[in-house]
Amino acid sequence: MRHSTFSIALLASAALPAQAPINGPMLGHVDMLAAALWMQCQEPCAARIEYWKASSPDSVMRTPVQDSEAAKAHCLDFNLDGLVPGTDYRYRPIVNGKPALAEPLAFRTQALWKHRTDPPAFSMALGSCTYINEPAYDRPGTPYGGGYGIFDAIAAKQPDLMLWLGDNIYLREPDWGSRSGYLHRYTHTRSTPELQKLLRTGTHYAIWDDHDYGPNDADGSWINGDLAQESFNLFWPNPSCGAPGVTGAITSFSYADADFFLLDDRTHRTRADLKTSPTALLGDVQLDWLIRALKYSDAAFKVVAVGSQVLNSAAIYETYANFPAERDRLLKRIDDEGIRGVVFLTGDRHFTELSAVRLKDGRTLYDLTCSPLTSGVHKPKETNTNRIDGTLVEQRNFATLTFAGKRKERVMTIRVFDASGQQLWERAINEERKP
Numbered sequence: 473m474r475h476s477t478f479s480i481a482l483l484a485s486a487a488l489p490a491q492a493p494i495n496g497p498m499l500g501h502v503d504m505l506a507a508a509l510w511m512q513c514q515e516p517c518a519a520r521i522e523y524w525k526a527s528s529p530d531s532v533m534r535t536p537v538q539d540s541e542a543a544k545a546h547c548l549d550f551n552l553d554g555l556v557p558g559t560d561y562r563y564r565p566i567v568n569g570k571p572a573l574a575e576p577l578a579f580r581t582q583a584l585w586k587h588r589t590d591p592p593a594f595s596m597a598l599g600s601c602t603y604i605n606e607p608a609y610d611r612p613g614t615p616y617g618g619g620y621g622i623f624d625a626i627a628a629k630q631p632d633l634m635l636w637l638g639d640n641i642y643l644r645e646p647d648w649g650s651r652s653g654y655l656h657r658y659t660h661t662r663s664t665p666e667l668q669k670l671l672r673t674g675t676h677y678a679i680w681d682d683h684d685y686g687p688n689d690a691d692g693s694w695i696n697g698d699l700a701q702e703s704f705n706l707f708w709p710n711p712s713c714g715a716p717g718v719t720g721a722i723t724s725f726s727y728a729d730a731d732f733f734l735l736d737d738r739t740h741r742t743r744a745d746l747k748t749s750p751t752a753l754l755g756d757v758q759l760d761w762l763i764r765a766l767k768y769s770d771a772a773f774k775v776v777a778v779g780s781q782v783l784n785s786a787a788i789y790e791t792y793a794n795f796p797a798e799r800d801r802l803l804k805r806i807d808d809e810g811i812r813g814v815v816f817l818t819g820d821r822h823f824t825e826l827s828a829v830r831l832k833d834g835r836t837l838y839d840l841t842c843s844p845l846t847s848g849v850h851k852p853k854e855t856n857t858n859r860i861d862g863t864l865v866e867q868r869n870f871a872t873l874t875f876a877g878k879r880k881e882r883v884m885t886i887r888v889f890d891a892s893g894q895q896l897w898e899r900a901i902n903e904e905r906k907p
């Protein structure tokens with residue numbers, strides 16, 4: 473019974489074309505010598521990836537053929553190895569012996585720049601709260617999702633990376649009680665036609681929030697957290713699942729001279745109003761790993777992604793201010809350790825704003841909240857005393873970050889765009905250098 477969603481698809485397969493349609497492909501982490509790639513067939517398939525240097529189209533490398541499995545929602549993960557740093561590649565998915573797309577796709581491996589040149593410039597896009605309507609399971613009334621053209625607007629910016637900041641699928645009541653339900657929701661979202669161009673643009677990373685995890689505001693007590701984790705891993709080829717000594721949807725990676733730390737605000741979370749035990753958003757083990765990893769990092773910018781707002785001063789909804797002891801401990805340790813260049817990226821709130829907190833020696837922490845992509849818009853009801861004037865956006869939107877400049881003089885430029893890709897505001901943050 474638990475695979476019934478996909479059994480129905482199998483029964484209908486005789487009426488489908490001989491070449492199975494696909495969702496994606498979508499690149500995960502691309503390093504210097506290897507790249508991760510995700511793809512989903514919408515019926516049983518046998519698939520491989522062919523890839524080659526753009527300058528040597530006759531030198532084709534091939535991954536082993538994989539047979540998709542209904543139990544894994546026909547998701548496939550490929551490892552493209554044998555790569556060379558700083559090199560342009562082309563690739564194409566071969567499904568049931570035939571190219572699945574009319575034209576090959578492209579990626580570039582990361583450059584080997586340290587001790588050689590200034591770090592390369594790069595850009596990334598980000599956003600949160602993706603709701604794709606499905607009338608059979610949506611609440612009655614006005615559809616909550618819409619404006620799917622925003623995905624093409626993001627792809628048109630040609631970002632090197634795309635970071636999905638949680639609430640990426642919006643589980644609904646029929647979904648979170650079974651494995652089939654989780655897989656159905658992910659598959660329904662990934663099958664959105666307007667999403668395909670963006671999935672095939674740049675590399676993709678994700679964190680989760682409550683609507684990827686279970687019911688609204690679900691915390692670590694949620695009984696199906698293991699199903700949430702399994703499904704997340706099937707559909708997001710993040711570099712890892714967990715950090716040394718820490719469980720959950722956590723990972724870290726480097727891109728040029730920026731280090732990224734993707735946190736889990738669900739697995740270790742408790743309710744903020746618990747009266748008989750300490751409360752937590754990240755939990756002691758995850759927080760301690762983060763501080764040690766930030767301290768180790770020599771990156772110009774240390775980008776920390778987490779679903780809940782960190783620097784909003786108001787204790788409202790699921791902001792970190794609801795956990796004052798843990799939040800204060802995090803900020804104090806960043807301050808005491810002398811860690812520079814920390815920028816939080818957050819989602820959840822259905823509006824966008826940039827917050828800042830100045831530390832005692834002049835260092836500044838930033839929190840860019842970016843939301844929503846296609847879900848409904850909510851206006852803030854609180855006064856956030858840390859919000860930077862002119863950065864509040866109360867419409868569907870996305871953001872880009874551009875990292876550029878010479879070594880030790882890097883600048884991160886934040887740009888926020890409306891759903892059509894028109895710029896709404898821009899702010900530049902200079903690299904913080906030791907005195």
